[in-house]
Amino acid sequence: MTDNVKVMISEEQVNQRIRELAEQISKDYEGKSVHLICILKGSIFFCCDLAKRLTIPVTLDFMSVSSYGSETVSSGRVRILKDLDESIQGKNVLIVEDIIDTGRTLAYLSDLLGSRAPESLSICTLLDKPDRRVTDIDVKYVGFIIPDEFVVGYGLDYDQYYRNLPYVGVVDTK
Numbered sequence: 294m295t296d297n298v299k300v301m302i303s304e305e306q307v308n309q310r311i312r313e314l315a316e317q318i319s320k321d322y323e324g325k326s327v328h329l330i331c332i333l334k335g336s337i338f339f340c341c342d343l344a345k346r347l348t349i350p351v352t353l354d355f356m357s358v359s360s361y362g363s364e365t366v367s368s369g370r371v372r373i374l375k376d377l378d379e380s381i382q383g384k385n386v387l388i389v390e391d392i393i394d395t396g397r398t399l400a401y402l403s404d405l406l407g408s409r410a411p412e413s414l415s416i417c418t419l420l421d422k423p424d425r426r427v428t429d430i431d432v433k434y435v436g437f438i439i440p441d442e443f444v445v446g447y448g449l450d451y452d453q454y455y456r457n458l459p460y461v462g463v464v465d466t467k
């Protein structure tokens with residue numbers, strides 16, 4: 294099943310970059326606590342690994358959104374499948390995403406969460422695919438900038454498969 298997946302970012306590279314991001318975030322939020330919002334399903338692995346390496350106090354909440362379904366192109370419509378459990382009012386919120394592609398998901402989420410009066414709102418993404426962007430988004434923490442290819446693994450799926458690969462790869466979808 295993984296025969297048609299080419300490694301783009303190895304497990305070691307992913308782990309090393311997450312350590313660096315965690316160090317940077319821990320410095321930036323020193324003396325505060327951070328409220329991580331894990332955007333399901335894709336960012337589950339990234340959010341867990343990042344959270345474990347933060348040295349500041351952390352709280353967590355989860356939101357599930359979907360716009361790709363079984364396609365490799367965005368449907369253009371962001372659906373909320375599960376909203377947050379708790380209010381984010383007055384919290385230092387950090388949205389944790391696996392990938393920013395067209396940017397539609399995060400544009401929608403930034404507007405929505407920004408309207409709920411957090412103390413601060415920033416974005417952290419493992420992968421950034423700037424070539425496909427259709428919206429302008431301010432992203433504070435980026436793991437890797439990647440070329441315009443449909444990637445899988447480390448949380449990212451193609452038709453729900455491949456999320457469990459410990460690396461980021463490119464799948465031949467033809």
Ligand SMILES: O=P(O)(O)OC[C@H]1O[C@H](OP(=O)(O)OP(=O)(O)O)[C@H](O)[C@@H]1O
Nearest residue numbers: 334335359360361393394395396397398
């Ligand atoms: O920048 P965009 O073009 O909006 O794409 C990015 C979003 O698309 C994927 O989610 P998807 O809708 O596939 O849901 P999933 O995380 O459950 O796979 C990915 O996890 C991001 O949330």
Ligand code: HPA
Nearest residue numbers: 394442443444445449450
């Ligand atoms: O390249 C991708 N792979 C998997 N899911 C995605 N959602 C947006 N872009 C991608």
Ligand SMILES: [Mg+2]
Nearest residue numbers: 335361362450
């Ligand atoms: Mg998906």
